[in-house]
Amino acid sequence: MTQHTPVGVLLVNLGTPDAPTSKAVRTYLAEFLHDKRVVDLSRWIWCPVLHGVILRVRPPKVAKLYQSIWTEQGSPLLAIGKQQQQSLQQKLNEANISASVELAMTYGNPSIAAGMQALSHCKKVIVLPLYPQFSSATTASVFDRVARFAKHQWVLPEITFVRDYYDHPLYIKALAESVKNNWQTNGRGDVLLMSFHGIPKRYATNGDPYPEQCEITAKLLAEALNLNDSEWKMTYQSIFGREEWLSPFTDKTMEQLGNQGKSVDVICPGFSADCLETLEEIEEENKTTFLNAGGKNFNYIPCLNNDAAHIDALFDVVKAKLD
Numbered sequence: 563m564t565q566h567t568p569v570g571v572l573l574v575n576l577g578t579p580d581a582p583t584s585k586a587v588r589t590y591l592a593e594f595l596h597d598k599r600v601v602d603l604s605r606w607i608w609c610p611v612l613h614g615v616i617l618r619v620r621p622p623k624v625a626k627l628y629q630s631i632w633t634e635q636g637s638p639l640l641a642i643g644k645q646q647q648q649s650l651q652q653k654l655n656e657a658n659i660s661a662s663v664e665l666a667m668t669y670g671n672p673s674i675a676a677g678m679q680a681l682s683h684c685k686k687v688i689v690l691p692l693y694p695q696f697s698s699a700t701t702a703s704v705f706d707r708v709a710r711f712a713k714h715q716w717v718l719p720e721i722t723f724v725r726d727y728y729d730h731p732l733y734i735k736a737l738a739e740s741v742k743n744n745w746q747t748n749g750r751g752d753v754l755l756m757s758f759h760g761i762p763k764r765y766a767t768n769g770d771p772y773p774e775q776c777e778i779t780a781k782l783l784a785e786a787l788n789l790n791d792s793e794w795k796m797t798y799q800s801i802f803g804r805e806e807w808l809s810p811f812t813d814k815t816m817e818q819l820g821n822q823g824k825s826v827d828v829i830c831p832g833f834s835a836d837c838l839e840t841l842e843e844i845e846e847e848n849k850t851t852f853l854n855a856g857g858k859n860f861n862y863i864p865c866l867n868n869d870a871a872h873i874d875a876l877f878d879v880v881k882a883k884l885d
């Protein structure tokens with residue numbers, strides 16, 4: 563039953579296919595890769611490449627990768643998102659804050675329009691993109707979709723956006739606790755590798771603050787763990803297309819560390835939930851690269867997901883927007 567609370571919270575993550583099939587992946591990629599925030603090339607150049615090559619070749623390949631991480635609850639990104647929604651709702655209830663939390667995805671389902679509609683009884687809506695570091699390719703796309711929804715409404719709530727939380731003390735604390743807990747259970751490697759999703763270098767040159775924010779997150783986490791410079795590295799993963807992306811690359815660094823016979827702990831601080839890019843690309847592909855190169859021990863530290871410390875951080879981010 564809909565609760566008529568004065569405040570709504572819309573948690574938003576990237577999106578994921580409805581099923582691990584070629585057809586569903588094609589539908590998802592078509593929506594995602596048509597967004598100019600994600601690929602900003604002229605449509606005259608991009609659409610022939612997208613329709614003629616990418617949407618024919620990529621879906622069957624990527625569907626197989628999704629099959630390797632799919633769960634009984636569906637795509638990990640969506641299943642974890644639902645847990646985060648429930649936990650944040652519970653935390654707000656416990657704090658006697660009358661607010662309704664909805665989960666939405668920028669691409670695919672549940673859509674931002676459906677989430678905003680479900681919160682249409684609210685006087686105020688706090689939109690919280692689940693990206694700690696701002697990027698035009700991710701956070702700004704959420705803003706675009708909310709604005710697109712608003713364009714068709716007679717009545718609007720007060721809408722507040724969270725731009726980023728890359729240096730929020732509770733976010734850094736949650737990451738540090740997660741690493742320490744993992745070390746206690748699995749032992750500690752020689753190097754902590756912090757891998758962030760990449761973007762084309764040109765986006766950063768044009769003013770996207772994403773790399774600076776990633777660097778600050780990484781430094782704050784290293785400081786919280788008392789690591790010296792030789793004990794940690796930050797890299798960028800998930801390169802797509804032919805132009806130059808942010809570096810150093812995760813896979814190349816993994817190969818170098820493997821060549822040196824090191825053991826490595828890997829964390830992906832920019833992902834608030836485990837997904838294809840962490841569970842398949844890091845925990846499967848990069849692990850293989852590292853071990854094949856001669857690496858000793860590979861330990862993947864899961865994303866903050868539904869950790870209590872993560873929900874505490876999200877709660878604090880929301881609370882700051884309530885006053």
Ligand SMILES: C=CC1=C(C)c2cc3[nH]c(cc4nc(cc5[nH]c(cc1n2)c(C)c5CCC(=O)O)C(CCC(=O)O)=C4C)c(C)c3C=C
Nearest residue numbers: 576577578579600624639697699700759761802837838839
């Ligand atoms: C085409 C360019 C891409 C940019 C720029 C980009 C930026 C970016 N993405 C995330 C987070 C996620 N990306 C995910 C999947 C994914 N990303 C791209 C491309 C770009 N991302 C593609 C084509 C895909 C789909 C898979 C594939 O075909 O390889 C996901 C995982 C979704 C899931 O279902 O699990 C996330 C999360 C960030 C944070 C970011 C820039 C900061």
Ligand SMILES: [Fe+2]
Nearest residue numbers: 596609612613
């Ligand atoms: Fe097109």
Ligand SMILES: [Fe+2]
Nearest residue numbers: 576759800839
């Ligand atoms: Fe991506």
